[in-house]
Structure formats: structure tokens, C-alpha cells
Amino acid sequence: MAQNLKKPGTVLVVGATGSTGRLAVVEALRQGYAVRALVRDLARAARMLPDGVALVAGDLTRPETLGPAIDGVDAIVFTHGTTTSERDVRDNDYAGVANVLRVLRGRRVHIALMTAIGTTRPGVAYAQWKLRSERLVRASGDPYTIVRPGWFDYNQPDQRKVVMLQGDRRQSGSPADGVIARDQIARVLIDSLHIDAANHKTFELIADRGTEQDDLTTVFASLAPDLSGSLDAAEDDVDLPFDNEPETFRRDLATVAAATPR
Numbered sequence: 001m002a003q004n005l006k007k008p009g010t011v012l013v014v015g016a017t018g019s020t021g022r023l024a025v026v027e028a029l030r031q032g033y034a035v036r037a038l039v040r041d042l043a044r045a046a047r048m049l050p051d052g053v054a055l056v057a058g059d060l061t062r063p064e065t066l067g068p069a070i071d072g073v074d075a076i077v078f079t080h081g082t083t084t085s086e087r088d089v090r091d092n093d094y095a096g097v098a099n100v101l102r103v104l105r106g107r108r109v110h111i112a113l114m115t116a117i118g119t120t121r122p123g124v125a126y127a128q129w130k131l132r133s134e135r136l137v138r139a140s141g142d143p144y145t146i147v148r149p150g151w152f153d154y155n156q157p158d159q160r161k162v163v164m165l166q167g168d169r170r171q172s173g174s175p176a177d178g179v180i181a182r183d184q185i186a187r188v189l190i191d192s193l194h195i196d197a198a199n200h201k202t203f204e205l206i207a208d209r210g211t212e213q214d215d216l217t218t219v220f221a222s223l224a225p226d227l228s229g230s231l232d233a234a235e236d237d238v239d240l241p242f243d244n245e246p247e248t249f250r251r252d253l254a255t256v257a258a259a260t261p262r
């Protein structure tokens, strides 16, 4: 179990009915947090999620529905997602992060955001919206960790050693880029909330052959932090000049950056 415990009390899991979100709920409960789940269908979520999680209805595309889920939480773990269509990712994956940050109005929370390995590869329109969601989180002024997993559950049973990479250089768009078990993604997301060394870090998450580490503090600590004031991750090679960015993003960025955490 990781050290440096400064556990926030209540964790909101966004995408809690999803394949990784469900495991993030279980892991957060296991680690002793009060857990809240943002869900679109309360009855369906009640069938899918364990006892002990507070279900709160809300839709990421409708900011007016998000207040009850967000109110009073100490941490938000984003595990939601849709398809690889640019419109879906812009209107749900990206807009979900933008809307939550907007509803927070600068109230400080700890954020763990899941995107994907290869998010920075050039010319991939849907991936660029994932990248923009990362940029909003970096600009928010909140403590955060951005986790870009490799291919979910493509790992062999003996591939459990947690590895964190930076620079996003694996961009074949296939499992050759790296693999990771969903339960390990959930563990890393929840661990990042209370391990100081995870703060302001962005990394690709994969597994190598070997056993899973009991404590991930040294793995997080080996990473370079994102540069203060930069929209991009520490070792990324990103060519998305701000002046060419879509108006939606520029407006959201201005709103998020103007809301000073307190």
C-alpha cells in the first residue's frame, strides 16, 4: 500500500459504469474513500456497481445536471469515454471534462484523468480532443495526474509490472504500443490521488513481464513533472499551435484558466 496518505474524503468517479470506471469505484472503496458515481441511468448503475457507492444522476453533455454529483467532492476521477469519432469525443469525452471544470468554478479538487496512449499522434482528430481535455486539466490549477493507458486487458497473466513512460512515442495504434490490465489502471488512478509524487505528472501506462509493485511511489517519482504554465506534458512533442485551435477549446481554456482555485 502506498505511503504519503493525505486522502481526500470523497471521490467522484466519472464514467463509473464503464469498463475501467467500475474498477475505479471498487478500488476507491477498497482504499477507504467515500465514493460517489456520476451515472446516466440510476437503475442500471445500481445493478452494476457495488454497495457502498453513492449514485448521482448526471450527463456530462448537460452541465446543468452536474452540480449534485460535484458538490462537496475532494477528488474527481475521469474514466468516461465514447467512440473514436471526432464528434463523439469532442461532445462527450472532451466536453465532459470542460463541463465539470466549468461547474467547479475554480473550487480546488484533486483530478485523475484517463486518456489514452498515442493521444499526441499528429493528425488524428478524435485524439486531439482527448489532448485538449488534458490541456484543460493542466490549465485548471488543480493538483492532477493524467494517465494514458495502453491497450486494456491485452496483457498476459505474468505481465503485471507497472511501467510509466513519457513522451508518448508509441504511436502504432495497436497493442504493440503497450498493454495494461483494467484493474491496474484503476489502481494507478486511485493511488495518484494520495501519492504526492504523482502530482502534475502525465504518463503512458503499460505493463511489463513481472509482478505488480506493492507501492508505486518510486515509479511516480521517476517521472518528470509537467512544466508549470505549459499546456502540454513534460516530454510530449505536440504541434497544436494555440492560435489554430478551435474556438470551443479557446473559450473553454479561457474560462478554466480564469477560475482561480480556492
Ligand SMILES: NC(=O)c1ccc[n+]([C@@H]2O[C@H](COP(=O)([O-])OP(=O)(O)OC[C@H]3O[C@@H](n4cnc5c(N)ncnc54)[C@H](OP(=O)(O)O)[C@@H]3O)[C@@H](O)[C@H]2O)c1
Pocket (backbone or CB within 6 Å): 014, 015, 016, 017, 018, 019, 020, 021, 038, 039, 040, 041, 058, 059, 060, 061, 079, 080, 081, 082, 083, 092, 093, 096, 115, 116, 117, 148, 149, 150, 151, 152, 153
Ligand atoms: N480499450 C482500450 O484498450 C483503451 C486504451 C486506452 C484508453 N482507452 C480509453 O478509455 C475510454 C473508456 O473506455 P471504456 O472501455 O472503459 O468505455 P466504456 O466501458 O464504454 O465506458 C464509458 C463510460 O463513460 C460514460 N459516459 C459516456 N458518455 C457519457 C456522458 N455523456 N455522460 C455521463 N457518462 C458518460 C458511460 O456511461 P453509460 O454507462 O451511461 O454509457 C460509461 O460509464 C475510451 O474513451 C478510450 O479512449 C481505451
